[in-house]
Amino acid sequence: MSEERNIIHSFGEFSTWLSTLEDLDETLWSKPISEGKWSVSEIVAHIMNWDHHLLFEVIPSVREGKGMEFPECDPFNKKASDYAKSGVSQAKLLKEVRYKRELLVKELHTVPTVMLNKPLTVNGETHCPHTGLPYSLIVITHHFIYHDQHHQKQITEFLEANTVV
Template sequence: MISLSISTILRYKEFTEWTDTFHDVHGSIWLQPIAERKASVGEIISHLKSWDNYLISTIIPAIKNGEGMVFPDFDSFNKIAYEYARSGISKDRLLDEFKLTRLQLVEILLADSDVVSKHVTANGVETCPHTGTPYSLLYIIHEFNDHDNHHKNQILTVI
């Protein structure tokens, strides 16, 4: 379990190596939707940064306090992240903020295996309804890795 958790967390960290290449993405592509009714590359990066920050500021403290994980309504949460990407922040600054936030989260995860592996509820539910796996922060990071790959595949269609 320990090696699995470390590899899952390191995989989460490695995503920043790919996003580092976005500094070269042309500005005309950065805030253009990747498809009709979809987010732009910049909005996706802001969205990922916001979820990482939420894990740092809300989820990890809740687990440390013996509480479950509570996730907000995804649509309204993501809308705030998209607005941030369109707020006038530069592409380079947003990419740097994403990387710093992701690396900070990875450092926290690697430093506290008890918090990472502890079984907790997610919005009051003990196990994932799709897999039957008990919820833990490690499980969420595993899911977020899949989520990163989903967005990577979307972004690869436009860059």
């Protein structure tokens, strides 16, 4: 399997990890992971919101040979938080997140390798300020794997600290 396909496969593993949250107690699901932080439900909705953006904004833009645009984070993330607090059930949100990620992974697999690697701008910038790498769809996908892992670690640590064994 090519490096690009391995990255996409790794990105899809988040769907499998979601199953660990299916039987989570509702109190823990909606409790902030620490003072001033989001709850597990808000984090999960946040990831789904970014997946939606990648699927319906970023990939079409890349297919058209345009740069990638990402919205201002705070208002964008607030929409996810609001949705998580809207009364959507845990089961429904998990189903939606899994469906969105699987759809996104399926779509990424249809993007030709040359297009995955094509250098493009992100909000007008050509290179990632953290890695120095030129931006491309596969580089952004790789960044989102780290984003997922960051939030998975937060959730896992929260659950370990709050679960009676």
